[in-house]
Amino acid sequence: MTEWLLDGLLVFTLLMTASATLVSRDLFRAVVLFIAFGLVMAACWVRLDAPNIALAEAAIGAGLSGVLFLDAVSQLRRGQTRKRSASADQSPEAGT
Amino acid sequence: MSAHLLYAFGGVVLCGMGLGGFILLSHLLRKLLAFNIMGSGIFLILVGLAQHGGGAEPGMDPVPQALVLTGIVVAVSATALALVLIRRYYYLTGQTVLESSAESGRRNNDDDPGSRKDGAL
Amino acid sequence: MKAWFATFVVLAVCVAFTGLLAVTVWDIAQTPALVQLPAMVAEKLSESGVKNPVTAVLLNFRSYDTLLEIGVLVIAAMTGISMARTPTLEDPELRTSNELLFALQRWFVPLMLMVAGYLLWAGSDRPGGAFQAGAVLAAAGVLMRLGARPMNFLRPGILLRLGLVLGFAVFLVVALASAFAGEAFLDYPEGWTKVLIVTIEAVLTLSIGMVLLALFVAGPVNEYGEEDDPV
Structure with missing residues (x-):
């Protein structure tokens, strides 16, 4: 019974983090939720008797791809704030 | 029905969610996130079904696990390559959405405020 | 209005896809496997050089x-x-x-x-x-x-x-x-x-x-x- 509860809770958390990643308005928040999703995935692999995959997922899904995404987000955002201020200078009505 | 099957069905739902997000979201990074979620769903289906199947002995099935391990590494390298391409696209065009969805995407306000502004150059 | 309709169609397609996938997974889960891959791997494991x-x-x-x-x-x-x-x-x-x-x-x-x-x-x-x-x-x-x-x-x-x-x-x-x-x-x-x-x-x-x-x-x-x- 407890095992079922644990499995159900894990799958529920997995689906919740995934849907939160998809509907989140803030891109940075979406990426952080995606990292959380990777960690929950790693826990799921352990429950599925797949320790090999769990190790890889913890290192790759939660660590490496999270850093890759965060780096990209910060760069795109940096460029965007710059451009928004630049375009606001040129044409003030563009922002409305 | 075993608990392993539960994970397979969780993977099914992830797959559907990822597909929907991949089509509906306009920001390229969001598309990539959705695509990764879809891939994770497929991995879960593969291993969950294999662990459930057989049923003869409770041990693990190493073959799909090896396939999924390969898949995870290929997926992360594809993701990294996609990020390089997205950055390059942004660097060249100043946009974070694809050309065709640049017009229709502006009406959907499910994106962060930043991505709706570009294209207005 | 048109955009809402398109979104609705995409969502419907995704739900249908999920349902189809779920039915397939359930079907596969009910069918017994033809080949026992784990048994084959376990049998040959001693010859593979790793444990x-x-x-x-x-x-x-x-x-x-x-x-x-x-x-x-x-x-x-x-x-x-x-x-x-x-x-x-x-x-x-x-x-x-x-x-x-x-x-x-x-x-x-x-x-x-x-x-x-x-x-x-x-x-x-x-x-x-x-x-x-x-x-x-x-x-x-x-x-x-x-x-x-x-x-x-x-x-x-x-x-x-x-x-x-x-x-x-x-x-x-x-x-x-x-x-x-x-x-x-x-x-x-x-x-x-x-x-x-x-x-x-x-x-x-x-x-x-x-x-x-x-x-x-x-x-x-x-x-x-x-x-x-x-x-």
């Missing part, structure tokens, strides 16, 4: 897959590097100066290198292996890179090319040699199995770490002052 069944599948029974996989990785890395703007690799503007990051670099990078070595070594008889070790190696490199530590081996040159190609090349040489000298493509000769697997795993670890790190570094980072080109 971890997943490693045995990856590097012996289905090593063809792994060979193609490292090939895909090398191609991805080459594509990424061809877009890279490596001159900015140690641009001081991009340097993250953070006490925490420096402490992490000092304490974690040696630890991570050790963990990578352990994972590689452990792969033969318990969870671990080349992929996990390669990922940890790449993560250590990313940590170094974030603090803009100079890493000369990532500059275009002989070291980068060698590191990227090493895993694939060694794997391919082993495959071809076994094809010419022995029975079949990737059929390791008797007695050499363990040595060959460990060698391949070691070079695979290096190459996987290198590929992932190269793809991380490849992001074109110098958008400052250059993006005002007309679209």
